[in-house]
Amino acid sequence: MADINRTTNNMALPSDISSEIIQKTQEESAVMRLSRKVELPGRGLTIPVITGDPTAEWVAETGVKPVSNGTPGTKLMQAFKIAVIETFSKEFTRDADALYEAMVQRLPGALALTFDKTIIGATSAPSQTNFDTLAGCTQVSIANANNGTYLGLVTADSNIAQAGGLMNGVAMGAQGRSLLLSAVDTTGRPIFMPSANDGIVGRVLGSDVYFNRGLYVAGTSPAANIVGIAGDWSKAIFGTVAGVEISFTDTASLTVGSGESASTINLWQQNMVAVRAEIEVGFRADTACFNLLKDA
Numbered sequence: 001m002a003d004i005n006r007t008t009n010n011m012a013l014p015s016d017i018s019s020e021i022i023q024k025t026q027e028e029s030a031v032m033r034l035s036r037k038v039e040l041p042g043r044g045l046t047i048p049v050i051t052g053d054p055t056a057e058w059v060a061e062t063g064v065k066p067v068s069n070g071t072p073g074t075k076l077m078q079a080f081k082i083a084v085i086e087t088f089s090k091e092f093t094r095d096a097d098a099l100y101e102a103m104v105q106r107l108p109g110a111l112a113l114t115f116d117k118t119i120i121g122a123t124s125a126p127s128q129t130n131f132d133t134l135a136g137c138t139q140v141s142i143a144n145a146n147n148g149t150y151l152g153l154v155t156a157d158s159n160i161a162q163a164g165g166l167m168n169g170v171a172m173g174a175q176g177r178s179l180l181l182s183a184v185d186t187t188g189r190p191i192f193m194p195s196a197n198d199g200i201v202g203r204v205l206g207s208d209v210y211f212n213r214g215l216y217v218a219g220t221s222p223a224a225n226i227v228g229i230a231g232d233w234s235k236a237i238f239g240t241v242a243g244v245e246i247s248f249t250d251t252a253s254l255t256v257g258s259g260e261s262a263s264t265i266n267l268w269q270q271n272m273v274a275v276r277a278e279i280e281v282g283f284r285a286d287t288a289c290f291n292l293l294k295d296a
Contacts, residue, residue, distance in 0.1 A: 039051070110277075120216070122226075153205055226292050232286075
């Protein structure tokens with residue numbers, strides 16, 4: 001591990017540590033776990049897409065073969081930055097291993113939470129162009145009444161198929177997990193069997209299920225809450241610019257909050273160290289192949 005001290009500034013983590021943080025971020029993000037990953041240059045990446053397929057026809061033995069072309073297109077994936085600053089006491093930083101462990105445990109969760117919240121629409125997207133979210137997708141109810149959880153997921157599967165996709169994954173918040181666990185058949189038996197090890201429902205309708213508490217959008221009463229996303233995740237791509245930038249300082253003054261409630265932390269005066277983490281990430285998807293799942 002590289003020597004990290006209080007005078008180190010604008011430092012890029014060693015590749016093995018940076019890779020571990022990126023990996024843990026991906027593991028904690030339900031959207032990242034289900035989507036395809038690409039390497040994203042800082043200048044952006046042009047992704048080829050097909051918006052229409054050629055059509056084949058039956059022909060007679062000497063008949064003229066039909067000519068039919070697919071419809072190619074492109075999407076630009078652009079990198080946008082997610083950042084967070086954490087503060088630690090100087091006493092805590094005496095042990096470099098302790099600081100490293102804290103970073104590994106805290107930062108991936110914060111980055112993953114913001115990313116997933118953005119994709120489902122709980123947090124505003126960084127841009128209206130070159131970055132997709134699934135906030136405007138078709139909504140399907142998976143409320144428990146009248147076997148609605150199962151039937152709602154079947155409806156989502158049908159919608160996705162009609163859009164040219166094949167449902168292969170579900171990303172859910174904790175509230176969606178509760179709906180799955182409480183869904184029962186007419187005899188009172190669970191429809192979706194949880195794992196004996198951790199009590200989590202790992203698959204529904206043959207699709208993998210991943211959870212992140214950021215995948216929840218509270219409805220405006222009496223509107224339903226959004227509790228998850230079902231879709232064809234082969235049609236969703238995310239990319240990160242290589243490396244996680246970590247900066248340290250013990251001399252800056254930090255502004256916490258905004259407006260009248262804002263306060264200032266003087267790191268030098270209060271014997272504290274600030275750690276800033278940043279990651280650049282992009283997301284593109286064929287949004288027609290996804291459905292939002294709601295609880296009413």
